[in-house]
Amino acid sequence: MFKYIIEQSGHLSGEIDISGSKNAALPIIAASLLADGDVVLKNIPCLSDTTLMCDILKCFGAKVTAEKNTLYINSSNLKNYIAPYDLSSKIRGSFLVMGPMLARCGKVRISLPGGCPIGTRPVDLHLKAFAQMGAEILTGHGYIDVSSKKLTGAKIHLDFPSVGATENIMMAAVGANGTTYIGNASQEPEIVDLANFLNKSGAKIYGAGTDEIKIVGRTPLSPCEYSVIPDRIEAGTFMVAAAITGGKITLNNVIPNHLSPVIAKLTELGVKISAKNTTINITANSPLHCADVKTMPHPGFPTDMQALMMSLLSVCDGTSVICETIFENRFMHAPELVRMGASIKTDGRCAIINGRPYLTGACVKATDLRAGAALSIAALCAKGKSEISDIYHIERGYELFDEKLIKLGAKILKVKR
Numbered sequence: 001m002f003k004y005i006i007e008q009s010g011h012l013s014g015e016i017d018i019s020g021s022k023n024a025a026l027p028i029i030a031a032s033l034l035a036d037g038d039v040v041l042k043n044i045p046c047l048s049d050t051t052l053m054c055d056i057l058k059c060f061g062a063k064v065t066a067e068k069n070t071l072y073i074n075s076s077n078l079k080n081y082i083a084p085y086d087l088s089s090k091i092r093g094s095f096l097v098m099g100p101m102l103a104r105c106g107k108v109r110i111s112l113p114g115g116c117p118i119g120t121r122p123v124d125l126h127l128k129a130f131a132q133m134g135a136e137i138l139t140g141h142g143y144i145d146v147s148s149k150k151l152t153g154a155k156i157h158l159d160f161p162s163v164g165a166t167e168n169i170m171m172a173a174v175g176a177n178g179t180t181y182i183g184n185a186s187q188e189p190e191i192v193d194l195a196n197f198l199n200k201s202g203a204k205i206y207g208a209g210t211d212e213i214k215i216v217g218r219t220p221l222s223p224c225e226y227s228v229i230p231d232r233i234e235a236g237t238f239m240v241a242a243a244i245t246g247g248k249i250t251l252n253n254v255i256p257n258h259l260s261p262v263i264a265k266l267t268e269l270g271v272k273i274s275a276k277n278t279t280i281n282i283t284a285n286s287p288l289h290c291a292d293v294k295t296m297p298h299p300g301f302p303t304d305m306q307a308l309m310m311s312l313l314s315v316c317d318g319t320s321v322i323c324e325t326i327f328e329n330r331f332m333h334a335p336e337l338v339r340m341g342a343s344i345k346t347d348g349r350c351a352i353i354n355g356r357p358y359l360t361g362a363c364v365k366a367t368d369l370r371a372g373a374a375l376s377i378a379a380l381c382a383k384g385k386s387e388i389s390d391i392y393h394i395e396r397g398y399e400l401f402d403e404k405l406i407k408l409g410a411k412i413l414k415v416k417r
Protein backbone atom coordinates (compact mmCIF):
# COMPACT_ATOMS: atom_id res chain seq x y z
CA MET A 1 0.00 0.00 0.00
CA PHE A 2 1.38 3.40 -1.00
CA LYS A 3 0.39 6.95 -0.17
CA TYR A 4 1.22 10.38 -1.52
CA ILE A 5 2.77 13.08 0.59
CA ILE A 6 2.00 16.40 -1.07
CA GLU A 7 3.21 19.86 -0.10
CA GLN A 8 1.86 23.22 -1.20
CA SER A 9 3.49 23.54 -4.58
CA GLY A 10 3.23 27.08 -5.96
CA HIS A 11 2.26 27.76 -9.57
CA LEU A 12 2.50 24.67 -11.77
CA SER A 13 4.31 25.30 -15.05
CA GLY A 14 5.62 23.40 -18.03
CA GLU A 15 4.14 20.86 -20.40
CA ILE A 16 3.09 17.22 -20.34
CA ASP A 17 1.66 14.64 -22.73
CA ILE A 18 -1.79 13.27 -22.01
CA SER A 19 -2.08 9.46 -22.08
CA GLY A 20 -4.59 7.32 -23.94
CA SER A 21 -8.11 7.19 -22.56
CA LYS A 22 -8.82 4.49 -19.95
CA ASN A 23 -12.54 4.57 -20.71
CA ALA A 24 -11.92 4.16 -24.43
CA ALA A 25 -9.23 1.51 -23.98
CA LEU A 26 -11.35 -0.83 -21.83
CA PRO A 27 -14.20 -1.41 -24.33
CA ILE A 28 -11.78 -1.52 -27.26
CA ILE A 29 -9.66 -4.20 -25.55
CA ALA A 30 -12.91 -6.12 -24.92
CA ALA A 31 -13.98 -5.61 -28.57
CA SER A 32 -10.75 -7.27 -29.72
CA LEU A 33 -12.48 -10.53 -28.76
CA LEU A 34 -14.63 -10.08 -31.86
CA ALA A 35 -11.79 -10.20 -34.37
CA ASP A 36 -10.15 -13.40 -35.57
CA GLY A 37 -6.43 -12.57 -35.86
CA ASP A 38 -3.83 -10.12 -34.64
CA VAL A 39 -5.23 -6.85 -33.30
CA VAL A 40 -2.74 -4.08 -32.48
CA LEU A 41 -3.91 -1.39 -30.05
CA LYS A 42 -1.80 1.73 -29.56
CA ASN A 43 -1.87 4.57 -27.01
CA ILE A 44 -3.20 2.17 -24.34
CA PRO A 45 -2.50 3.63 -20.88
CA CYS A 46 -0.50 1.33 -18.56
CA LEU A 47 -2.95 1.08 -15.68
CA SER A 48 -4.12 -1.62 -13.30
CA ASP A 49 -7.58 -1.48 -14.95
CA THR A 50 -6.24 -2.12 -18.46
CA THR A 51 -4.00 -4.93 -17.16
CA LEU A 52 -6.97 -6.57 -15.44
CA MET A 53 -9.02 -6.38 -18.62
CA CYS A 54 -6.17 -8.08 -20.53
CA ASP A 55 -6.01 -10.78 -17.82
CA ILE A 56 -9.72 -11.50 -18.34
CA LEU A 57 -9.14 -11.85 -22.11
CA LYS A 58 -6.28 -14.25 -21.39
CA CYS A 59 -8.63 -16.38 -19.25
CA PHE A 60 -10.91 -16.73 -22.27
CA GLY A 61 -7.91 -18.04 -24.24
CA ALA A 62 -6.80 -14.86 -26.01
CA LYS A 63 -3.08 -14.24 -26.42
CA VAL A 64 -2.18 -10.79 -25.13
CA THR A 65 1.24 -9.20 -25.04
CA ALA A 66 2.10 -5.65 -24.08
CA GLU A 67 4.99 -3.46 -25.18
CA LYS A 68 4.88 -0.09 -23.42
CA ASN A 69 1.61 1.48 -24.63
CA THR A 70 0.91 -1.05 -27.38
CA LEU A 71 -1.12 -4.23 -26.97
CA TYR A 72 -1.04 -7.22 -29.31
CA ILE A 73 -4.20 -9.30 -28.95
CA ASN A 74 -5.08 -12.51 -30.75
CA SER A 75 -8.47 -14.02 -29.95
CA SER A 76 -8.47 -16.70 -32.65
CA ASN A 77 -8.59 -19.63 -30.23
CA LEU A 78 -11.02 -18.82 -27.43
CA LYS A 79 -11.53 -21.88 -25.24
CA ASN A 80 -13.37 -20.65 -22.17
CA TYR A 81 -16.39 -18.45 -21.56
CA ILE A 82 -16.08 -17.87 -17.80
CA ALA A 83 -14.48 -14.73 -16.40
CA PRO A 84 -13.05 -15.73 -13.00
CA TYR A 85 -14.65 -14.06 -10.02
CA ASP A 86 -11.41 -12.74 -8.51
CA LEU A 87 -10.62 -10.82 -11.72
CA SER A 88 -14.03 -9.67 -12.88
CA SER A 89 -15.21 -8.56 -9.45
CA LYS A 90 -12.25 -6.16 -9.21
CA ILE A 91 -13.15 -4.02 -12.20
CA ARG A 92 -16.62 -2.91 -13.22
CA GLY A 93 -15.43 -2.50 -16.80
CA SER A 94 -15.12 -6.31 -16.93
CA PHE A 95 -18.83 -6.31 -17.77
CA LEU A 96 -17.84 -5.03 -21.20
CA VAL A 97 -16.72 -8.51 -22.26
CA MET A 98 -20.36 -9.66 -22.19
CA GLY A 99 -21.36 -8.16 -25.55
CA PRO A 100 -18.35 -9.43 -27.52
CA MET A 101 -18.37 -12.89 -25.87
CA LEU A 102 -22.06 -13.29 -26.59
CA ALA A 103 -21.47 -12.34 -30.22
CA ARG A 104 -18.37 -14.51 -30.60
CA CYS A 105 -19.11 -17.61 -28.47
CA GLY A 106 -22.86 -17.41 -27.84
CA LYS A 107 -22.35 -17.50 -24.08
CA VAL A 108 -20.50 -15.85 -21.23
CA ARG A 109 -20.42 -16.10 -17.45
CA ILE A 110 -19.25 -13.19 -15.35
CA SER A 111 -19.53 -12.22 -11.71
CA LEU A 112 -22.11 -9.60 -10.78
CA PRO A 113 -20.26 -6.30 -10.45
CA GLY A 114 -19.49 -5.69 -6.79
CA GLY A 115 -20.63 -2.73 -4.71
CA CYS A 116 -19.08 0.53 -5.70
CA PRO A 117 -18.47 3.54 -3.47
CA ILE A 118 -20.14 5.93 -5.94
CA GLY A 119 -23.49 4.11 -6.03
CA THR A 120 -25.08 0.73 -6.68
CA ARG A 121 -24.33 0.90 -10.42
CA PRO A 122 -26.76 -1.76 -11.67
CA VAL A 123 -26.40 -3.49 -15.05
CA ASP A 124 -30.10 -3.92 -15.75
CA LEU A 125 -29.97 -1.87 -18.97
CA HIS A 126 -27.26 -4.14 -20.41
CA LEU A 127 -29.22 -7.29 -19.54
CA LYS A 128 -32.57 -5.96 -20.76
CA ALA A 129 -30.99 -5.18 -24.13
CA PHE A 130 -29.38 -8.64 -24.41
CA ALA A 131 -32.78 -10.19 -23.63
CA GLN A 132 -34.35 -8.09 -26.39
CA MET A 133 -31.72 -9.54 -28.74
CA GLY A 134 -32.87 -13.04 -27.82
CA ALA A 135 -30.40 -13.92 -25.07
CA GLU A 136 -31.29 -15.99 -22.03
CA ILE A 137 -30.13 -14.55 -18.72
CA LEU A 138 -29.60 -16.53 -15.54
CA THR A 139 -28.25 -15.21 -12.26
CA GLY A 140 -27.14 -17.17 -9.23
CA HIS A 141 -24.25 -17.66 -6.81
CA GLY A 142 -22.95 -14.17 -7.63
CA TYR A 143 -22.67 -14.89 -11.36
CA ILE A 144 -24.60 -13.84 -14.44
CA ASP A 145 -24.88 -16.30 -17.32
CA VAL A 146 -25.92 -14.89 -20.66
CA SER A 147 -26.36 -17.19 -23.63
CA SER A 148 -27.97 -17.19 -27.03
CA LYS A 149 -28.06 -19.73 -29.84
CA LYS A 150 -29.05 -17.04 -32.32
CA LEU A 151 -28.46 -13.45 -31.30
CA THR A 152 -30.80 -11.23 -33.31
CA GLY A 153 -30.76 -7.51 -34.00
CA ALA A 154 -33.42 -5.50 -32.18
CA LYS A 155 -34.81 -2.00 -31.70
CA ILE A 156 -33.55 -1.00 -28.26
CA HIS A 157 -34.43 2.20 -26.44
CA LEU A 158 -32.34 2.87 -23.35
CA ASP A 159 -34.12 4.30 -20.29
CA PHE A 160 -30.91 6.25 -19.65
CA PRO A 161 -28.00 6.91 -22.05
CA SER A 162 -25.68 4.49 -20.22
CA VAL A 163 -22.13 4.49 -21.58
CA GLY A 164 -21.43 0.84 -20.73
CA ALA A 165 -24.81 -0.41 -21.99
CA THR A 166 -24.40 1.43 -25.31
CA GLU A 167 -20.94 -0.12 -25.73
CA ASN A 168 -22.07 -3.63 -24.80
CA ILE A 169 -25.05 -3.50 -27.17
CA MET A 170 -22.88 -2.21 -30.02
CA MET A 171 -20.41 -5.07 -29.56
CA ALA A 172 -23.11 -7.74 -29.29
CA ALA A 173 -24.96 -6.28 -32.29
CA VAL A 174 -21.88 -6.57 -34.50
CA GLY A 175 -22.22 -10.36 -34.27
CA ALA A 176 -26.03 -10.53 -34.27
CA ASN A 177 -28.22 -11.51 -37.22
CA GLY A 178 -29.94 -8.44 -38.66
CA THR A 179 -29.80 -4.79 -37.71
CA THR A 180 -29.84 -3.26 -34.24
CA TYR A 181 -30.94 0.28 -33.42
CA ILE A 182 -30.03 1.93 -30.11
CA GLY A 183 -32.27 4.86 -29.18
CA ASN A 184 -31.28 7.31 -26.41
CA ALA A 185 -27.71 6.07 -26.89
CA SER A 186 -24.79 7.53 -24.98
CA GLN A 187 -22.93 10.14 -27.06
CA GLU A 188 -19.59 10.11 -25.24
CA PRO A 189 -16.37 10.39 -27.32
CA GLU A 190 -15.45 6.89 -26.06
CA ILE A 191 -18.52 5.50 -27.87
CA VAL A 192 -17.32 7.09 -31.10
CA ASP A 193 -13.84 5.65 -30.54
CA LEU A 194 -15.24 2.14 -30.07
CA ALA A 195 -17.34 2.51 -33.22
CA ASN A 196 -14.30 3.77 -35.15
CA PHE A 197 -12.26 0.76 -34.02
CA LEU A 198 -15.04 -1.69 -34.95
CA ASN A 199 -15.69 0.03 -38.29
CA LYS A 200 -11.96 -0.06 -39.08
CA SER A 201 -12.21 -3.83 -38.47
CA GLY A 202 -15.09 -4.10 -40.96
CA ALA A 203 -18.20 -3.47 -38.83
CA LYS A 204 -21.04 -1.30 -40.09
CA ILE A 205 -21.95 1.10 -37.30
CA TYR A 206 -23.66 4.38 -38.12
CA GLY A 207 -24.56 7.35 -35.93
CA ALA A 208 -22.08 6.86 -33.07
CA GLY A 209 -21.83 10.21 -31.27
CA THR A 210 -25.56 10.85 -31.72
CA ASP A 211 -28.44 9.47 -29.66
CA GLU A 212 -29.46 6.98 -32.40
CA ILE A 213 -26.98 4.29 -33.41
CA LYS A 214 -27.54 1.70 -36.14
CA ILE A 215 -25.48 -1.48 -36.28
CA VAL A 216 -25.70 -3.84 -39.24
CA GLY A 217 -24.86 -7.27 -37.86
CA ARG A 218 -22.76 -10.18 -39.11
CA THR A 219 -20.27 -8.23 -41.20
CA PRO A 220 -17.01 -10.21 -41.13
CA LEU A 221 -14.42 -8.54 -38.91
CA SER A 222 -10.74 -8.58 -39.75
CA PRO A 223 -8.12 -7.50 -37.23
CA CYS A 224 -6.72 -3.99 -37.51
CA GLU A 225 -4.25 -1.59 -35.92
CA TYR A 226 -5.87 1.20 -33.94
CA SER A 227 -4.79 4.05 -31.65
CA VAL A 228 -7.20 5.06 -28.87
CA ILE A 229 -8.16 8.68 -28.20
CA PRO A 230 -6.44 10.79 -25.53
CA ASP A 231 -7.93 10.75 -22.05
CA ARG A 232 -10.18 13.82 -21.74
CA ILE A 233 -10.61 13.28 -17.98
CA GLU A 234 -6.86 13.12 -17.39
CA ALA A 235 -6.52 16.34 -19.43
CA GLY A 236 -9.32 17.96 -17.40
CA THR A 237 -7.59 16.90 -14.19
CA PHE A 238 -4.37 18.67 -15.14
CA MET A 239 -6.34 21.73 -16.29
CA VAL A 240 -7.83 21.94 -12.79
CA ALA A 241 -4.36 21.42 -11.28
CA ALA A 242 -3.14 24.45 -13.23
CA ALA A 243 -6.20 26.48 -12.23
CA ILE A 244 -5.97 25.70 -8.51
CA THR A 245 -2.27 26.62 -8.32
CA GLY A 246 -2.56 29.77 -10.47
CA GLY A 247 -0.28 28.02 -12.94
CA LYS A 248 0.52 28.14 -16.63
CA ILE A 249 0.79 24.78 -18.36
CA THR A 250 0.55 23.18 -21.79
CA LEU A 251 -1.10 19.83 -22.46
CA ASN A 252 -0.10 17.89 -25.57
CA ASN A 253 -1.94 14.98 -27.23
CA VAL A 254 -5.46 16.20 -26.47
CA ILE A 255 -8.63 16.55 -28.54
CA PRO A 256 -9.90 19.98 -27.43
CA ASN A 257 -13.45 19.29 -28.73
CA HIS A 258 -13.83 16.45 -26.22
CA LEU A 259 -13.14 18.95 -23.45
CA SER A 260 -15.68 21.61 -24.52
CA PRO A 261 -17.85 21.41 -21.35
CA VAL A 262 -14.77 21.52 -19.11
CA ILE A 263 -13.18 24.39 -21.05
CA ALA A 264 -16.48 26.34 -20.90
CA LYS A 265 -16.79 25.91 -17.12
CA LEU A 266 -13.16 26.77 -16.35
CA THR A 267 -13.43 29.83 -18.61
CA GLU A 268 -16.54 30.89 -16.63
CA LEU A 269 -14.39 30.75 -13.47
CA GLY A 270 -11.84 33.08 -15.07
CA VAL A 271 -9.22 30.57 -16.30
CA LYS A 272 -7.63 31.51 -19.64
CA ILE A 273 -7.61 28.61 -22.08
CA SER A 274 -6.49 28.45 -25.68
CA ALA A 275 -6.52 25.39 -27.88
CA LYS A 276 -4.75 24.69 -31.15
CA ASN A 277 -4.79 21.34 -32.94
CA THR A 278 -3.87 18.78 -30.27
CA THR A 279 -2.55 21.25 -27.68
CA ILE A 280 -4.23 23.20 -24.90
CA ASN A 281 -2.65 26.09 -22.99
CA ILE A 282 -4.01 26.96 -19.56
CA THR A 283 -3.20 30.09 -17.58
CA ALA A 284 -4.83 30.95 -14.28
CA ASN A 285 -4.51 34.06 -12.17
CA SER A 286 -6.30 34.18 -8.85
CA PRO A 287 -8.87 35.01 -7.73
CA LEU A 288 -11.19 32.73 -9.69
CA HIS A 289 -14.99 33.16 -9.48
CA CYS A 290 -17.58 30.73 -8.20
CA ALA A 291 -19.91 28.90 -10.64
CA ASP A 292 -22.65 26.29 -10.52
CA VAL A 293 -22.02 22.86 -12.04
CA LYS A 294 -24.52 20.20 -13.07
CA THR A 295 -23.20 16.86 -14.29
CA MET A 296 -24.91 15.50 -17.38
CA PRO A 297 -24.36 12.83 -20.05
CA HIS A 298 -22.04 14.05 -22.85
CA PRO A 299 -21.95 16.76 -24.16
CA GLY A 300 -22.88 18.00 -20.68
CA PHE A 301 -20.38 18.45 -17.87
CA PRO A 302 -18.78 15.03 -17.14
CA THR A 303 -19.45 13.38 -13.78
CA ASP A 304 -15.84 12.18 -13.79
CA MET A 305 -14.74 15.84 -13.42
CA GLN A 306 -17.16 16.63 -10.59
CA ALA A 307 -14.85 15.86 -7.66
CA LEU A 308 -12.07 17.88 -9.28
CA MET A 309 -14.38 20.88 -9.73
CA MET A 310 -15.33 20.62 -6.08
CA SER A 311 -11.67 20.94 -5.06
CA LEU A 312 -11.30 24.00 -7.29
CA LEU A 313 -14.56 25.68 -6.21
CA SER A 314 -13.49 25.25 -2.57
CA VAL A 315 -10.94 28.04 -3.15
CA CYS A 316 -12.92 30.22 -5.59
CA ASP A 317 -14.58 33.52 -4.60
CA GLY A 318 -18.24 33.09 -3.59
CA THR A 319 -20.76 30.27 -3.25
CA SER A 320 -21.12 27.49 -5.83
CA VAL A 321 -23.64 24.66 -6.14
CA ILE A 322 -22.75 21.30 -7.68
CA CYS A 323 -25.58 19.02 -8.73
CA GLU A 324 -24.62 15.38 -9.47
CA THR A 325 -27.26 13.86 -11.73
CA ILE A 326 -25.44 10.72 -12.97
CA PHE A 327 -24.46 8.82 -9.81
CA GLU A 328 -26.43 8.64 -6.58
CA ASN A 329 -23.53 8.75 -4.13
CA ARG A 330 -20.64 10.59 -5.65
CA PHE A 331 -19.73 13.08 -2.90
CA MET A 332 -17.39 10.84 -0.88
CA HIS A 333 -14.62 13.40 -1.41
CA ALA A 334 -16.64 16.21 0.23
CA PRO A 335 -15.95 15.25 3.88
CA GLU A 336 -12.29 14.69 3.00
CA LEU A 337 -12.10 18.19 1.47
CA VAL A 338 -13.75 19.55 4.63
CA ARG A 339 -10.84 17.99 6.58
CA MET A 340 -8.63 20.23 4.45
CA GLY A 341 -10.59 23.32 5.48
CA ALA A 342 -13.17 23.47 2.68
CA SER A 343 -16.70 24.66 3.47
CA ILE A 344 -19.03 22.14 1.82
CA LYS A 345 -22.55 21.05 2.72
CA THR A 346 -24.15 18.17 0.84
CA ASP A 347 -27.85 17.51 0.58
CA GLY A 348 -28.80 14.50 -1.54
CA ARG A 349 -27.42 15.06 -5.00
CA CYS A 350 -26.41 18.70 -4.38
CA ALA A 351 -23.39 20.22 -2.70
CA ILE A 352 -23.05 23.86 -1.63
CA ILE A 353 -19.49 25.10 -1.57
CA ASN A 354 -18.53 28.37 0.10
CA GLY A 355 -15.18 29.35 -1.35
CA ARG A 356 -12.39 29.86 1.20
CA PRO A 357 -9.22 31.91 0.73
CA TYR A 358 -7.09 28.80 1.33
CA LEU A 359 -7.12 25.11 2.32
CA THR A 360 -4.85 23.46 4.88
CA GLY A 361 -2.92 20.21 4.51
CA ALA A 362 -4.46 17.14 6.18
CA CYS A 363 -4.44 13.33 6.14
CA VAL A 364 -7.20 12.25 3.74
CA LYS A 365 -8.32 9.08 2.00
CA ALA A 366 -8.84 8.49 -1.71
CA THR A 367 -12.29 6.89 -1.65
CA ASP A 368 -12.45 6.32 -5.41
CA LEU A 369 -10.47 7.13 -8.53
CA ARG A 370 -11.61 10.70 -9.24
CA ALA A 371 -12.00 11.54 -5.55
CA GLY A 372 -8.35 10.56 -5.06
CA ALA A 373 -7.23 12.79 -7.92
CA ALA A 374 -9.36 15.66 -6.59
CA LEU A 375 -7.82 15.43 -3.11
CA SER A 376 -4.29 15.30 -4.54
CA ILE A 377 -4.99 18.39 -6.64
CA ALA A 378 -6.47 20.19 -3.61
CA ALA A 379 -3.32 19.32 -1.65
CA LEU A 380 -1.21 21.18 -4.23
CA CYS A 381 -2.67 24.49 -3.06
CA ALA A 382 -3.26 23.62 0.62
CA LYS A 383 -0.98 25.27 3.19
CA GLY A 384 1.49 22.74 4.62
CA LYS A 385 1.62 19.03 4.01
CA SER A 386 -1.12 16.51 3.09
CA GLU A 387 -1.13 12.74 3.06
CA ILE A 388 -3.37 10.94 0.58
CA SER A 389 -3.90 7.26 1.40
CA ASP A 390 -5.41 4.43 -0.71
CA ILE A 391 -3.82 5.84 -3.86
CA TYR A 392 -4.27 2.50 -5.64
CA HIS A 393 -7.61 4.01 -6.68
CA ILE A 394 -5.75 6.82 -8.48
CA GLU A 395 -3.39 4.39 -10.18
CA ARG A 396 -6.39 2.49 -11.60
CA GLY A 397 -7.05 5.42 -13.90
CA TYR A 398 -4.08 7.81 -14.18
CA GLU A 399 -0.86 6.79 -15.90
CA LEU A 400 2.23 8.21 -14.15
CA PHE A 401 0.07 10.61 -12.11
CA ASP A 402 2.79 11.63 -9.65
CA GLU A 403 5.54 11.77 -12.29
CA LYS A 404 3.52 14.09 -14.52
CA LEU A 405 2.71 16.37 -11.57
CA ILE A 406 6.39 16.45 -10.55
CA LYS A 407 7.29 17.45 -14.13
CA LEU A 408 5.00 20.47 -13.68
CA GLY A 409 6.70 21.43 -10.41
CA ALA A 410 4.45 19.71 -7.86
CA LYS A 411 5.95 18.61 -4.55
CA ILE A 412 4.63 15.08 -4.38
CA LEU A 413 6.26 11.97 -2.98
CA LYS A 414 5.01 8.40 -3.25
CA VAL A 415 5.91 6.41 -0.13
CA LYS A 416 5.04 3.05 1.40
CA ARG A 417 2.44 3.33 4.16
Ligand code: UD1
Pocket residue numbers: 022023024026092093119120121122123124125126127160161162163164165190303304326327328
Ligand atom coordinates in the same frame (compact mmCIF):
# COMPACT_ATOMS: atom_id res chain seq x y z
C1 UD1 B 1 -18.77 4.98 -17.59
C2 UD1 B 1 -17.35 5.35 -17.24
C3 UD1 B 1 -17.31 6.15 -15.93
C4 UD1 B 1 -18.25 7.33 -16.01
C5 UD1 B 1 -19.64 6.91 -16.45
C6 UD1 B 1 -20.57 8.08 -16.70
C7 UD1 B 1 -16.09 3.52 -18.19
C8 UD1 B 1 -15.26 2.31 -17.97
N1 UD1 B 1 -16.57 4.14 -17.11
O1 UD1 B 1 -19.23 4.11 -16.55
O2 UD1 B 1 -15.96 6.60 -15.73
O3 UD1 B 1 -18.32 7.96 -14.74
O4 UD1 B 1 -19.56 6.16 -17.68
O5 UD1 B 1 -20.05 8.95 -17.63
O6 UD1 B 1 -16.29 3.95 -19.31
N2 UD1 B 1 -27.13 2.56 -14.89
C9 UD1 B 1 -28.23 1.80 -14.59
N3 UD1 B 1 -28.36 0.58 -15.19
C10 UD1 B 1 -27.44 0.09 -16.07
C11 UD1 B 1 -26.33 0.89 -16.39
C12 UD1 B 1 -26.18 2.13 -15.78
O7 UD1 B 1 -29.08 2.20 -13.80
O8 UD1 B 1 -27.62 -1.03 -16.58
C13 UD1 B 1 -26.96 3.88 -14.23
C14 UD1 B 1 -25.70 3.88 -13.34
O9 UD1 B 1 -25.99 3.34 -12.07
C15 UD1 B 1 -25.38 5.35 -13.29
C16 UD1 B 1 -25.79 5.85 -14.69
O10 UD1 B 1 -26.68 4.87 -15.20
O11 UD1 B 1 -26.15 5.99 -12.31
C17 UD1 B 1 -24.62 6.02 -15.64
O12 UD1 B 1 -23.93 4.81 -15.76
P1 UD1 B 1 -23.15 4.42 -17.09
O13 UD1 B 1 -23.28 5.51 -18.10
O14 UD1 B 1 -23.56 3.05 -17.49
O15 UD1 B 1 -21.65 4.39 -16.56
P2 UD1 B 1 -20.57 3.26 -16.77
O16 UD1 B 1 -20.61 2.77 -18.17
O17 UD1 B 1 -20.63 2.29 -15.66
